[in-house]
Amino acid sequence: MTMIDIRDLTVSYGKNENEIQIVKGVNFQVAEGESFGLVGESGCGKSTILGAVAGRNKQWTGHMAIAGEEIGRKRTRSQLALQQMVFQDPFGSIHPRHTIGRTLLEPLEIHGIGQRQERIEKVLTDVGLPIAFRYRYPHQLSGGQRQRVAIARALILKPRILLLDEPTSALDVSIQAEILNLLKDLKEREKLTYILVSHDLAVVAHLCNRIAVMQNGTFVEIVDTRQLIEGNITHPCTRMLRDGSRGYVAA
Numbered sequence: 662m663t664m665i666d667i668r669d670l671t672v673s674y675g676k677n678e679n680e681i682q683i684v685k686g687v688n689f690q691v692a693e694g695e696s697f698g699l700v701g702e703s704g705c706g707k708s709t710i711l712g713a714v715a716g717r718n719k720q721w722t723g724h725m726a727i728a729g730e731e732i733g734r735k736r737t738r739s740q741l742a743l744q745q746m747v748f749q750d751p752f753g754s755i756h757p758r759h760t761i762g763r764t765l766l767e768p769l770e771i772h773g774i775g776q777r778q779e780r781i782e783k784v785l786t787d788v789g790l791p792i793a794f795r796y797r798y799p800h801q802l803s804g805g806q807r808q809r810v811a812i813a814r815a816l817i818l819k820p821r822i823l824l825l826d827e828p829t830s831a832l833d834v835s836i837q838a839e840i841l842n843l844l845k846d847l848k849e850r851e852k853l854t855y856i857l858v859s860h861d862l863a864v865v866a867h868l869c870n871r872i873a874v875m876q877n878g879t880f881v882e883i884v885d886t887r888q889l890i891e892g893n894i895t896h897p898c899t900r901m902l903r904d905g906s907r908g909y910v911a912a
């Protein structure tokens with residue numbers, strides 16, 4: 662089943678004469694359970710695509726269908742819950758003065774979901790944190806633990822899609838692999854579909870089946886991970902990205 666179907670998507674910011682088109686007519690489909698990577702130079706529009714799929718960037722045209730349902734101008738609560746984002750910086754994305762329990766409770770309250778304590782306990786366990794962490798504050802956690810909380814918060818609404826925006830790049834190298842492995846396990850256990858943005862081709866190659874290479878708001882190429890590893894790529898932009906991370910991709 663096609664989980665994410667994007668056709669001729671344009672996304673812009675600003676109004677009237679200040680309007681600037683950032684994403685310029687991209688097309689891609691992601692199957693259920695697949696991981697789709699987005700790579701490309703800084704500012705080419707990767708996060709903007711994630712924001713549009715998440716329902717955060719509302720200035721878009723084209724067609725989006727998620728889990729077989731056409732997405733309109735306004736999304737229902739259940740449509741919004743289908744896909745959740747995880748950001749680069751867990752410090753910035755988790756409220757510093759709320760306990761972890763409160764952070765996890767909030768989405769359940771907003772969406773009017775019951776069995777809250779059970780769900781909080783289960784999701785903490787799912788991301789490999791002790792249940793007692795619900796009483797802690799973010800500053801009492803390590804970077805990796807905070808990113809686990811951010812992933813738990815994304816999972817608590819039982820989404821079918823995670824939109825991962827540089828989920829490991831703010832972490833120590835030693836912790837990055839831990840979080841990547843957690844994401845890999847969760848994907849298999851929960852049958853999740855991912856779109857992953859990363860500047861690190863090794864991260865994308867580790868997690869993704871297919872990778873779109875972006876330049877200036879468009880896709881220049883969509884490659885299979887295997888093609889990328891074997892160097893079987895055509896576009897100079899892809900070659901440049903691959904050469905920039907030579908050694909890591911093949912590893």
Ligand SMILES: Nc1ncnc2c1ncn2[C@@H]1O[C@H](COP(=O)(O)OP(=O)(O)OP(=O)(O)O)[C@@H](O)[C@H]1O
Nearest residue numbers: 674675683701702703704705706707708709710860
């Ligand atoms: N809210 C906004 N209002 C206006 N312009 C924005 C907004 N958010 C992003 N932009 C601009 O849109 C362009 C694309 O940004 P985006 O964050 O999607 O790029 P990216 O490919 O994810 O880059 P990076 O790898 O640096 O995160 C940039 O020029 C950025 O300045």
